[in-house]
Amino acid sequence: MYSQLPKPCARNLPAEGGAAGSFAFGQFVLIPERQLLLEDGAPVRIARRARDLLTALVLRPGELVSKDELIAHAWPELPVDEGNLKVNIGALRRVLHDDPDEPRYIATVVGRGYRFVAPVRRSDSPDPGSSADALPKPASALPARSAPIFGRAAMIASILRDLASSRLVSIVGPGGIGKTTVALAVAREAADVFEGGAFFVDLAAVDDNSRVVDAVAAALGLNTLRAESHAGLGELRDRKLLLVLDNCEHLIDAVAGCAHQILTSAKDVRLLTTSREALCLKNERVRRLTGLSTPPAASQLRTEQALDFAAIQLFVDRATHASPAFTLSDANAATIAEICRRLEGLALAIECVALRIETLGLDGMLDCIGNRSLMFVAHPADPERHRTMTALMDWSYKLLSDDAKVVMQRLSTFAGSFTLQSACEVAARDGVDPIRVVEEVASLAAKSLLATEPRDGEVDYRQSAVVRAFALEKLAAHGDRDDAQRRHAEHFLRLAEEAEADGETLPKLAWLARHGAKLEDIRSALSWALDHRASADLAVRLAVTAIPFWKQHGLTKEGRAALERVLGDGFSAHRSAHDDQRLNAALAEMHKGQATP
Structure with a gap:
């Protein structure tokens, strides 16, 4: 049974030219007669051309459909080029949450066309629920899909493969990264393979270790389970199902005990968990979820290029819902990319920010990131802990x-x-x-x-x-920030002195490899010291030892500004004659444009 999970390429529908009835694949059902695509029973918004292309591919699963055939089907009697086809195939893949590098549905045959690689189940009835041939589903208990998924196709496919060989898979990552979204997508894909279906247990609201078993019982309908005993878990021994345990981090020991008991007593049950940390059980397969893909810094993006990155796809989707007037364009693509980069592809943070597109604008969003105003209100339908970034961080912090x-x-x-x-x-x-x-x-x-x-x-x-941002706020609230910042500045003064000494012996590339990554902290330490007169002596020493960093990174303008400030009268009492000599010499060199470009 489980070996079916990672095999997306089987063909079980004869090549047939008619478009009557319904066609099921994964969590989707296509009904060409009604011009309708359903995902988990709910209609999906899809452009007409993309839907026509999907129909052409689904009618011939496993076969190569040439570019010319697809263009003729979607644009009959219209002169269009391959660029239109590529754009619409890209839009179709986004609707299907598909990854062109690891396709579950549409594979590219380079230079020739495309192939639909997922199994397709056909029913002669246009109503997928009215026929026994239309994809009967087990009695699963999974929440309905509420929004499209971006950039997770490869991870979903990997976890499906993991479940084929491992009975316990844990999706681990920081809050707001999208662990629940991925787990549910996996469960929906895998549900049909498990005779007993797939079940979802949200443990977020469970605040007592002794109630974990009760929560599992409620999801599975095992009325004999009791919190004080795991004996009732034996009722699962004859069932073949997938159990998703979501938000385990605050009950990690109790969940690990429950999972161990299930794995021991029910050999045909597989577990998929989400948590900030792994359960640390034997044979646990851990998949660490990272941020959505973002463009590299300083890249020049056009609209079509920007949509290659999942973080931007998510931002655009949420911003469009929040403000119908919003559109991604060549003019704003770089700003949106920078917002997504600064948020490091964190899905919930991107959603929270995108919801404020009308009130803040893109430039306003950039100004807010990195401080308290980042913690925006998210969608009211989200769980309480996810409604703001502050609530999400508080959830982790309290543990x-x-x-x-x-x-x-x-x-x-x-x-x-x-x-x-x-x-x-x-x-x-x-x-x-x-x-x-x-x-x-x-x-x-x-x-x-x-x-x-x-x-x-x-x-x-x-x-x-x-x-x-959250931790800095807590540091300030506890009155510890200045002391911690001073220790940080003193530490990086010592590291800057080591870098200065290495500058006399190391070539530039070797020096940058060893010390270049310290630049941000040197900047931060110097900025703090310059703003705190009680640390004026530290500011002077940092400014002197930071000179190689301005030179090696070619930061002439930034270096001049720092040197001019520390050479001001307010710092004169803390400078030695040797300091003045070095600072003035470096400043003169930078004014002449002789700093390393």
Whole structure:
């Protein structure tokens, strides 16, 4: 049974030219006579040309349909070129949540045409529910689809393959990344393979470990289950089903115990879980979900290119719903790309921001990102914890130990990535020793509140923009921000002094490879010191040691502004004659345009 999951290429519909009846594939049903496409029983908005192309492909599953044939079908007697076909195939793929690199429905045959690769089930009735041949479904219990999915086709396909070989798959990632969306999409795709169907258990509202089993019982209709005993789970031993356990992070130990019992007693039940951290059970397959794809920085985008990126597709979809007057254009594509980049492809954050398109405008959104006003109201139909980014972060924050909260706050002083040693130097004080910092950094990473970045055999850590904005606010609320920022500035002064010494011996490329990533934190430390007169001495020393960073990165204008400010009268008492000599020499060099381009 499970081996059917990852096989999207089987052909089981004879090549037949008529378009009567209905055609089912995945969670979709196409009814050509009614010009209707359904997803999980609900009508889908689809342009006429895209629907015509889908009809032409679905009528010939598994066959190559040439470009000329598709154009003739969708644009009869109209002179159109292949560009129109490509654009409409792209729109069709977005409707089907399909990925051209790992297609579940439409595969490109380069230079020739397209092939529909999913199994198609045909019914002679135009009503897919009126015939036994129309795709009977098991008694599943899954929430209805509420919005299109962007950029997750490859991950969905991978998890479907995982379920074919693993009985426990966990989708792990930070809050708002889209774990529930992906899990439900997988469950809908897989439901027909499981004789007992697919069932969804939302654990967000369960606040007591002892009630986890009851929540599972309610979803599966197992009335004999009791919270104080797992014995009732034995009722599952003869059932073949997929069980989705959503939002497990606040009940992680209880969910792990329940999952272990199910896997032990019911050999034909498979589990799909979503959580900020893994269950850590034997043979658990973990899939870590990352942000939606965004364009590289400084890229020049046109409208069609922008829509190749899932984060922009999501933004455009939500902004269009919020403001019918909004359109993606060549003029605003770069701004939208920058918004999505700064939000690091975090799906919920993008949705929250896009909903304010009418009140803020695109430039206003850019100004707000990175501070409290990022935490916008999302859709009222969303779960309570997802209605604002603040609520979502509070949900994660409340699950942390007191030491983890303190470490998370202090790490927010880092503007970029940092090493474990740097984390200890900045965060270890006032009752939190270095060993504890190491433990809490590992815990925060496991809970998806720190991103990990492998580098040269080591691991760097980084807070996302949303996590950092939240943690900085908590740091300020606890009156700890200036002390933490000073420790951060002192730490990067030491690192800048090391970089300055290396500048005398290392070639530029080698120097940049070793020290270039420190630029954002050098900027942040210097900016803070310049704005705090009590740290004027630190500002002067940072400005002096930062000179190689301006030169090596070719930041002449930025370097001049920093040097001119620290050479002002307000810092004169904190500068030595040697400082003045170095600062003035560097400033003169930059004014002459002799800094490294």
